[in-house]
Amino acid sequence: MASNAPYSGTAGLRSRTISIGEQTIPYFFGEDCIAEIARAIANYGPDKLVIVTDDRLAGLYARDIERLARGIPSITLTHPAGESMKTPAVLSDHLETALRAGITRRSIVVSFGGGVPGNLAGLMANLLFRGVRLVHVPTTTIAAMDSVLSLKQAINSGVGKNHIGTFYAPTAVYTDVRxxxxxxxxxLRSGLCEMAKNCLAIRPGALNQLRAVIASDNLAAPNNLLWLLEASIAAKSAVTRNDTFERRAGLVLEYGHTVGHAIEICDYRARGAAGIPHGAAIAVGMLVAAHISHARGWLSDDEVSTHYEIVTGLGVEPALPASVHMDEVLAVVADDNKKGYLDARPDAVPFVLLRALGRPELSGGLPLVHVSMTEIREALEVIAQPSAPASVVGV
Ligand SMILES: NC(=O)c1ccc[n+]([C@@H]2O[C@H](COP(=O)([O-])OP(=O)(O)OC[C@H]3O[C@@H](n4cnc5c(N)ncnc54)[C@H](O)[C@@H]3O)[C@@H](O)[C@H]2O)c1
Structure with missing residues (x-):
């Protein structure tokens, strides 16, 4: 009999619950715990596993992937690593292969990888037989601390990023920090920048512990990673508990994203995969947002300094990458996907701004305000001075 019992076979793992609207998703994590994860998956009683990963991980972790299946018939679907594989063509190939391999409604789709295999697996699980069980085993900090804490599953179209997608809940998430x-x-640092965003915008009470993690000079120490996971789950659950689709309180998770995402896109155009990582771009975007709030008289000098302290502590250069031009960033910002949440205004975009750390300014009940392109340009001008210390950049 297929079981959905989330807690069987998980002795030895820490557990938390992710709350997203009506959904409560068990999240288990530990160190060196593939055997426990395999036991827990077996306890769901699947007839087959469809393991979705990428070529790099299939090489690095062939033995662990084999151990995950532990005697359950399985197929492993893989593709060259990276964002360029989040396409309808790869999705369609994976679906066909899974169906030809004879999967059924009792099968489980398991993602083993970062956000790319995670999003592909999420869409596959939603589409196969109109929904089969999904288990995430995230292997990047971005996936473990961000993407699996959301129901959003999406791939890219030829027109833009994450344009083809849906919302789908996993049965459970299992992270082995090893x-x-x-x-x-x-x-590693890219995921921690998203975590820093959660501290600045949602849970400033966790900032001191984050400072201690940064000061330990070993971000990858298992104890640090386990704390970062717990803190990420707590922060995200706090805003998604009543917002399944991240269209109300959950919009605060977009802090730093309006400008950060634009910087990421521009640098990708300039330098391809060598461009600024997603999390670092969001970190620079948070500095821009902090300067705008400061200019409005909302964030204090100290609060802006805290932004700089955390962002630079995570190793991010507090500046626009040299390959990215401000005008180009502004052009992308003008097309931001949060348009439509507020009434349209010429020369302004909806933006997440903080009144104080952990307190986004609201309009119409949403954590968004109109910000003019002039305000954004002025903040970018400050950021555009590479390596300018906080004391001379208007803080
Ligand atoms: N709400 C959401 O669904 C959400 C949130 C955040 C990000 N995302 C998506 O996630 C993607 C970015 O996530 P990502 O950075 O994890 O991407 P990714 O899956 O491409 O992983 C990044 C790189 O790290 C490698 N890698 C993964 N785990 C590894 C390991 N343990 N050891 C060595 N190398 C490893 C991968 O092979 C890849 O080259 C984007 O597509 C983004 O849209 C989605």
């Missing part, structure tokens, strides 16, 4: 050992430093 899998982060092989994560390149830039990927």
């Amino acid at each position: 899998l982060f050992d092989t994560l390149p430093e830039r990927e």
